[in-house]
Amino acid sequence: xxxxxxxxxxxxxxxxxxxxxxxxxxxxxxxxxxxxxxxxxxxxxxxxxxxxxxxxxxxxxxxxxxxxxxxxxxxxxxxxxxxxxxxxxxxxxxxxxxxxxxxxxxxxxxxxxxxxxxxxxxxxxxxxxxxxxxxxxxxxxxxxxxxxxxxxxxxxxxxxx
Amino acid sequence: xxxxxxxxxxxxxxxxxxxxxxxxxxxxxxxxxxxxxxxxxxxxxxxxxxxxxxxxxxxxxxxxxxxxxxxxxxxxxxxxxxxxxxxxxxxxxxxxxxxxxxxxxxxxxxxxxxxxxxxxxxxxxxxxxxxxxxxxxxxxxxxxxxxxxxxxxxxxxxxxxxxxxxxxxxxxxxxxxxxxxxxxxxxxxxxxxxx
Numbered sequence: 001x002x003x004x005x006x007x008x009x010x011x012x013x014x015x016x017x018x019x020x021x022x023x024x025x026x027x028x029x030x031x032x033x034x035x036x037x038x039x040x041x042x043x044x045x046x047x048x049x050x051x052x053x054x055x056x057x058x059x060x061x062x063x064x065x066x067x068x069x070x071x072x073x074x075x076x077x078x079x080x081x082x083x084x085x086x087x088x089x090x091x092x093x094x095x096x097x098x099x100x101x102x103x104x105x106x107x108x109x110x111x112x113x114x115x116x117x118x119x120x121x122x123x124x125x126x127x128x129x130x131x132x133x134x135x136x137x138x139x140x141x142x143x144x145x146x147x148x149x150x151x152x153x154x155x156x157x158x159x160x161x
Numbered sequence: 162x163x164x165x166x167x168x169x170x171x172x173x174x175x176x177x178x179x180x181x182x183x184x185x186x187x188x189x190x191x192x193x194x195x196x197x198x199x200x201x202x203x204x205x206x207x208x209x210x211x212x213x214x215x216x217x218x219x220x221x222x223x224x225x226x227x228x229x230x231x232x233x234x235x236x237x238x239x240x241x242x243x244x245x246x247x248x249x250x251x252x253x254x255x256x257x258x259x260x261x262x263x264x265x266x267x268x269x270x271x272x273x274x275x276x277x278x279x280x281x282x283x284x285x286x287x288x289x290x291x292x293x294x295x296x297x298x299x300x301x302x303x304x305x306x307x308x309x310x311x312x313x314x315x316x317x318x319x320x321x322x323x324x325x326x327x328x329x330x331x332x333x334x335x336x337x338x339x340x341x342x343x344x345x346x347x348x349x350x351x352x353x354x355x356x
Contacts, residue, residue, distance in 0.1 A: 041289065043287075051276050051279070052266075052272060052275050052276060052279065053279065054262075054264055054279040054282045054283060054287075055279075055283055055287075056283070056287050056288065056289045057283060057287070057289045058280075058283060060163075062163070063163055063284075066167070066291075067291055070291050076295065077295045077298045077299060077302075078294035078295045078297065078298035079294075153259055154288040155288060156288055156289075156293065156294050156297055157288055157289050158294050
């Protein structure tokens, strides 16, 4: 990638990220995160604080790795049978770009389906990607997933929106 | 902090067996008498000093040395004292339960305590919790078993002894099902009260 990503490259990155999740190429997916990257799924509408207000998820790369390794485990009861997921994305919109600071923000409405055995659940969300460049490659500093029904009584969400 | 929260869940059988259960009257009780999964959390800087200023060193130590696992108030409240977290279990139908999770901020205490409380809530209690996923899977499999007519009894006689009824405020083995029997005894008592 040339020094400055085009809008299309930002869009392609977000689409590719969802594809890796759908194909459960989770180790490749984790590589998309910068070393200090986080995945955040707030529990409150318009939540601004991930640390002193609880969330559905606020995980750094280590916690994401634990989560991914666990999904592969033989004694992971809740993954026998395994879950599958499916993303439908609107075209990501580039909300902010700071070429000098290497900071880019995209906003993407998402429909996410998670299924396991006879159960299938649909979630609607907005994904906000805060991206940066690491050694010339786009990486995620923060992926924020705001569920439309973030504050509802939810059942298990086992994979990644 | 996350490692301190997750790691004790993989403790040995002996760890949970020896942590003990205290069985109270009327279906109440708590796990974690001598120690618990919360025992080895790092001290939060400044908190002990604040507690000492408020209670004196001896009393502050007594309060902070109490590291229970789950305190259960019959019939449907579960409290985690060491991390200021409460769960409320609301039965809605035979196959439907709403679990509410409440986190508490200690007035004037360091923010790190609240940070740990909400992190525990995310990692263990949330619908996205990997611990919760496996727990719920086991509950749902048990529920499927109960819905079948294969066996009309649920076996909770682990470490039963005939002299249990009538004993009060007893400390027992961490893997005993005495506390479960205690809850059903309380249920039978309250359901037949005045009958």
